[in-house]
Amino acid sequence: MPMKLWHKKILTKIIVAGAAASRGRRLSSFSSQGSTCNSSNAQEEPKGPQIVYENTFQLSPKDSQKFPTKKAEDIIKNTFLTHLLDSKYSSDNCKNLTAQITETVKTQVKAELGSNNRYKVVVLVIIGSNQGQGARVASRCLWYPQYDRFAQYEYHNESLFAVGIVYGVYYE
Numbered sequence: 001m002p003m004k005l006w007h008k009k010i011l012t013k014i015i016v017a018g019a020a021a022s023r024g025r026r027l028s029s030f031s032s033q034g035s036t037c038n039s040s041n042a043q044e045e046p047k048g049p050q051i052v053y054e055n056t057f058q059l060s061p062k063d064s065q066k067f068p069t070k071k072a073e074d075i076i077k078n079t080f081l082t083h084l085l086d087s088k089y090s091s092d093n094c095k096n097l098t099a100q101i102t103e104t105v106k107t108q109v110k111a112e113l114g115s116n117n118r119y120k121v122v123v124l125v126i127i128g129s130n131q132g133q134g135a136r137v138a139s140r141c142l143w144y145p146q147y148d149r150f151a152q153y154e155y156h157n158e159s160l161f162a163v164g165i166v167y168g169v170y171y172e
Contacts, residue, residue, distance in 0.1 A: 058118070059172055061147055067119055067168035068112055072151035075108045076164040080155040084127075089160040094127045101125050101164070109166055122167040130161045137163045144170065 061067075083101055087093075106123045113119055126137055141148075147170035155162040 061118060061170055065117060066147075067149040067170070069149050069151045069168075071112050072109050072166045072168070073153055075112065076105055076151065076153040076166060077155075079104050079108070080153060080162055080164060084155055084157070084160065084162055087157070087160060089127075089129045094160070098125050098127050101127075101162075105164060105166060109168075113168075118172070119168045119170055122169065124165045124167075125162065126164075127160055127162045130156060130159055135161060137165075139165065141167065141169075 079101055083097060083104075087097070102123045102125045105125070106121055109121050109123070110117075113121070124139070128135060141150075149168045150165060151168075152163065152165045155164075
């Protein structure tokens with residue numbers, strides 16, 4: 001009998017801790033772009049009413065909600081042409097430029113998808129020095145080929161090469 005009571009107390013503590021996490025309380029946050037790490041008090045209540053969404057049980061995208069592969073490719077192309085048209089390769093400059101291009105492409109693709117989309121957008125941008133060598137970029141993904149899509153674009157000039165890939169992965 002005492003064993004069941006002890007087990008019940010632990011189970012109650014786990015449920016209470018899980019309920020606090022499901023109410024949207026953030027115990028800590030971390031920003032990978034800067035060196036800031038903020039911790040908030042666990043006693044803070046969330047501001048405003050909590051929004052509860054019901055399951056839609058939608059397992060496939062509607063025809064109007066499919067990932068726009070051609071538009072995503074055009075976004076990558078236009079972003080590369082605006083940022084890299086007369087650029088020379090420099091490892092310090094390209095590090096910042098890669099992050100900037102990635103963020104620009106991601107925000108433009110998400111804007112193209114609209115607010116009511118069910119796609120996770122992953123953007124990969126690689127910039128390297130063009131010294132006459134060959135380079136191949138490969139990736140492997142586990143996904144559902146009927147709904148998940150990708151778009152890619154390659155850019156070359158005399159100093160650098162760039163490859164941009166946008167993955168649109170449908171989630172239920």
